[in-house]
Amino acid sequence: MNQIAKVTEERQAARYDEPANQGDGLLGIIERLASNKSMDVDKFSAIVKIRADEQERLRRIEREDREDAARREWLAAFSAVQSEIGPIFRTNDNKHTRSKYADLADIERIVTPILTRHGFSTTSAPIACDLPGHIRMRLTLGHAGGHEKVYEDDFPLDAAGSGGTVNKTAIQAKGSTQTYARRYLKASALDLAFMDDRDGNAPPAPKDESNISQEQLAKLRETIDAADADVEKFCRFFRIEALPDLPAKEFDRAISMIGQRRARA
Incomplete structure (x- = not known):
């Protein structure tokens, strides 16, 4: 029995938590540096920026880890869905x-x-x-x-x-x-x-069911209009509900048939 492989790898997200002791956090550093009257202003600004950048980097890593874990969970679940449909x-x-x-x-x-x-x-x-x-x-x-x-x-x-x-x-x-x-x-x-x-009979062999693209549909409509062809007869011939349902593999054949009809007109 085939068994769907499930993603088991997990990455530990690097979490950023401001320490309970505020003296160890960014605000505590600022307070200590600001209380030092001999602290150079430029050096003070540089230290604060470095600390802020480090905190932002940790938050970004945590966010990226969460997004990556969610993406892998999505892919594993989607694989399971496709196996059942x-x-x-x-x-x-x-x-x-x-x-x-x-x-x-x-x-x-x-x-x-x-x-x-x-x-x-x-x-x-x-x-x-x-x-x-x-x-x-x-x-x-x-x-x-x-x-x-x-x-x-x-x-x-x-x-x-x-x-x-x-x-x-x-x-x-x-x-x-x-x-x-x-x-x-x-x-x-x-x-x-x-x-x-098929009313309970064995299904036919799988076949390509992809339909024409929007660009092909536009060209098909233009060709039909130019040849003044009957859309209803066209759909009936190809056994489709509407023009967008034309199988992509029939596109070249359809264009050729309409062109031949126009040449005979």
Whole structure:
């Protein structure tokens, strides 16, 4: 049976504590030096600075040790999480493309209990975005030990359906885009794999499920618009819910097909 290696190495944090006897602390040193009437002012300032710098150095070492311990605890817990999360099954039917997809609820139902059990929490929120027509979403994956990782990406507003026509209000488009962004970021951060539900049959062999990048998506949209291609038929052909779901391995093929269609037009 495979057993996850747990981080056991610990570093003793160098703690800085002001001595109970104030005469041994920085203030005590200042008082003693100040009471010496023959003390040179410049020398007095230099001694005080050296002592203050030493205290700051000790505090910095303690802080860095705490951060390093939290980071190692995060990595050990994340390794345990990944060992427990299996593939996410696509259980929802897309009537337009006649394909299955996994929505945010499918992901949350599997990963949230596992993340919580190992001390993780996730928060998602839109943040300021300077790219017109896009929403920038931030996902924070934090751990009880104090370390966290932040993931961000920009997503075009989903105002149109698979046919390319606007079919949502501004509020609906924003909500739809945020939901998709949360699903996309969580799948990326946790390195999730997706596969179709085969009604209890043995799952198919693992395959590359990475989708096209935002740059590839922009080029794909431009190519489709230039060729006046039908987005709904395109999605149906590749058995995807929407253009962002196109597998990266199909990108070159898709661009070539659209180019050939444009040449024949």
